[in-house]
Amino acid sequence: GVNVVGAVEYCSKATTTYHHNFPSHTVICNDITQVPPQQLENKLLEEQKITVEDIDIVAGGPPCPGFSNIGRSKILSLVKEGTWNWGNEKEQETRHQFIQDPRNQLFNEFVKYVGHFKPRWYIMENVPGMLTSKNENDLIIPILVKQAFREVGYECKWDVLSADDFGVPQSRKRLIFVGWRSTHPEDEFDHPVKAKKQRTYTSLEAIDDLPKVGQDGGDHSKWKGELKPNPNPYQIQMRYKEYQIAGKKDPRTRKIPSAKNQQINCHTGRAVNPRDRAIFPLLQAPEGKERVTYDKIEPSELKFPKGWKWNEEEQLVVNDELGKSYKWYSRKSFKDKLRRIPAHKPSPTLVAHMAVDTYMYIHPDPNTHRTITPREAARIQSFPDSFDFSEVSFTSQYRQIGNAVPPLMAKSIASQIISKFS
Numbered sequence: 013g014v015n016v017v018g019a020v021e022y023c024s025k026a027t028t029t030y031h032h033n034f035p036s037h038t039v040i041c042n043d044i045t046q047v048p049p050q051q052l053e054n055k056l057l058e059e060q061k062i063t064v065e066d067i068d069i070v071a072g073g074p075p076c077p078g079f080s081n082i083g084r085s086k087i088l089s090l091v092k093e094g095t096w097n098w099g100n101e102k103e104q105e106t107r108h109q110f111i112q113d114p115r116n117q118l119f120n121e122f123v124k125y126v127g128h129f130k131p132r133w134y135i136m137e138n139v140p141g142m143l144t145s146k147n148e149n150d151l152i153i154p155i156l157v158k159q160a161f162r163e164v165g166y167e168c169k170w171d172v173l174s175a176d177d178f179g180v181p182q183s184r185k186r187l188i189f190v191g192w193r194s195t196h197p198e199d200e201f202d203h204p205v206k207a208k209k210q211r212t213y214t215s216l217e218a219i220d221d222l223p224k225v226g227q228d229g230g231d232h233s234k235w236k237g238e239l240k241p242n243p244n245p246y247q248i249q250m251r252y253k254e255y256q257i258a259g260k261k262d263p264r265t266r267k268i269p270s271a272k273n274q275q276i277n278c279h280t281g282r283a284v285n286p287r288d289r290a291i292f293p294l295l296q297a298p299e300g301k302e303r304v305t306y307d308k309i310e311p312s313e314l315k316f317p318k319g320w321k322w323n324e325e326e327q328l329v330v331n332d333e334l335g336k337s338y339k340w341y342s343r344k345s346f347k348d349k350l351r352r353i354p355a356h357k358p359s360p361t362l363v364a365h366m367a368v369d370t371y372m373y374i375h376p377d378p379n380t381h382r383t384i385t386p387r388e389a390a391r392i393q394s395f396p397d398s399f400d401f402s403e404v405s406f407t408s409q410y411r412q413i414g415n416a417v418p419p420l421m422a423k424s425i426a427s428q429i430i431s432k433f434s
Contacts, residue, residue, distance in 0.1 A: 013067065013431040018056050020044050025408045026415075032262045032403045036060075044121045067129045069429060073137035073417060074118035089130035118156055126191075127164030132199055133429050134161075136189040137417050140172050143187060157189060166191045167200070176358040178424040179205035180394045181218035181246065184361045186417065188425060201432045204424040213246045215359035216376040219388045221247045222276065227284040227382050234257045239274065249391040254396045254419075262398040269398045277402045278409050279387040282370060286330040287338040291350060292381035294373055299356035306350045307343040308412070352376065359392045366410035394420040 018038035021027045038059045040047055044067045056062040119136065126134045134285040136157075145153045145193040158168040175184040192199035216397045220338075221240040224230075243251060252269035255262070262269050269275070284292065291314070297303045316329060323330045341349055353359050355376035366373065370383035384392070386401060386409040393413050401409040 013433075014426050015400060017062055017067075018052060020047050020052060023047075025404045026412055028403050029159065029401055029408075029412055033399055038062075044118065049125050052125075053128070053423070060135070062132045062338060062352055064129055067079075068132050068433075069134065069426075070122075070126050070129055070131045071135040071137075072122050072125070074122050090246060118125045120160060122162045123157075123164055126161065130193070132192060132196065133201070133432075134166065134189075134191050136188070137360075137423055140185050140187050143172070154187075154189070161189075161191055162194070165194050167194055167197075169203075171203040171422060173203060173425075175394075175421045176212055177210065178204065178418075178421045179210060179213065179246065179249075180358070180392075180418040180420050181213040181215050182359045182362060182392050182394075183357075183419060183420065184421075186421070190425070190428075200429045201405070204428050213244075214355060214357055214359065214376075215353045216355040217244055218246060218250075218359075218391045219384070221251075222279060222388060222391070225279065225281050225382065225385060227289060229281045229283040229382075230279070230385075250391055250396050250398075252398075257397055260398075263399075263400050268292060269396075274397065276387055276397045277400050278390065279385045280406070281385040282383055284382050285338055286317045286320045286331070287340075288328075289381065290316045290320075292352075295350055295352045296378055297352045297376075298355040298378070299354070299391070303351075305347050305352075305397045307347040308339070309343070311340055348372065350374065352378075362389055362392060362414045364411045364414035367407040369412065386410055386413060394418045 016034070016037060018040075019030060020040045020042070021030060021253060022041070022043050024041050027039055031037070036053050038052070040055060051065055097304045119138070122136055142153045146157060147153070154170050157170075161168040168171070168189055170187055172185050172347045172405075173188050175182050175186070188203060190201065190203065192201070196329070221243045223239070239251065251274050252271060256259075257270045259268060261267055262275065264277075265273065265275065267273060291309060294309055294314075295304055295306065311329070312324060314322065318331055319410050320329055321329045321331075322328075326337070327340045328337040329340065350371045352374040353376040355378065359373075359376070362373065366389060370389075373389070375382055375384055375388070385407070387397070389410060390399065390401065390413050391397075393416055395413070395416070396419075399419075400414060402414070
């Protein structure tokens with residue numbers, strides 16, 4: 013029910029994926045601080061004959077490194093250790109300066125776009141850590157955001173939404189700001205809430221219909237066979253139903269996906285090395301039982317593939333004949349570096365670090381001993397199978413999926429606006 017017409021995006025690889033899936037949209041690839049709203053206005057008019065008056069919604073997610081709980085805690089721990097300092101300030105002062113990093117002021121660029129296009133509504137996404145971030149005057153950042161929107165004539169309210177409440181098989185939480193023009197209180201709308209009939213899907217229910225991939229990573233990038241039979245309702249959504257509802261064509265086939273012509277892509281995983289082939293089977297997350305974590309695994313007791321053995325002195329898994337080795341991560345510092353996704357509940361939050369490794373996302377099936385593929389990650393994020401990430405590198409696919417707002421959660425927010433539209 014929403015016709016998206018254009019975007020501004022800093023990452024060229026994300027722009028490549030976006031343009032591939034939405035070739036008719038107007039896209040500017042640049043730092044938004046270098047793209048005044050007038051530039052996008054001009055480009056929309058030139059390419060699509062769209063004017064400012066045609067824009068009903070402005071939506072976006074300003075980058076937020078200083079508000080992320082992971083980023084903030086990492087920096088502050090380095091401050092405490094003395095390995096990071098910002099001049100000679102005390103820790104509390106460093107915290108404030110870190111939060112005031114220019115990248116964390118990018119929400120002001122978003123506000124600028126809202127003020128220029130004057131839409132009926134806006135939606136802005138961020139991390140929940142913003143709720144506990146304060147400026148030097150001890151005001152939480154959302155209060156500053158609200159003040160900024162009021163200065164351009166808009167109201168603002170926020171709430172933390174959990175993706176699994178909206179049919180996403182992932183317990184991902186995001187802070188969502190919504191607003192409307194101060195002069196039009198009748199346009200006020202609420203954040204969506206979990207529907208009474210909304211089923212909560214587990215991580216395994218999201219992906220167990222996809223083709224089998226072995227520990228060698230497989231190569232299913234060109235796969236065109238039939239998917240496994242008897243899909244559950246979520247799998248049907250991802251296979252073709254969401255695209256049929258929207259009347260959206262697969263960017264590769266230029267046809268609306270159906271049960272007969274469905275395809276998948278990006279279903280090639282990372283090969284599992286000899287060290288991890290011994291570790292992964294032990295990392296389990298059974299329902300109702302204690303999870304087996306990496307720190308509980310004793311390397312000297314493991315059975316490694318033929319030719320590989322544990323070297324206690326060097327703390328390495330070695331193959332003398334091949335002259336190769338793999339280090340053993342500290343079990344004290346990296347208790348959760350390797351972990352299996354629980355099969356009996358939604359997946360934990362997927363993050364962009366998947367581009368580096370996917371050790372935190374071992375396949376939820378207790379008998380499948382590999383990490384998830386980009387397509388499986390996309391399924392867990394609620395990207396339909398016909399959304400194609402294959403125009404960019406393997407690592408970029410993971411990064412884009414981990415950075416994304418789950419589409420089904422975005423759809424639920426948009427539905428709240430559509431219910432007000434007249």
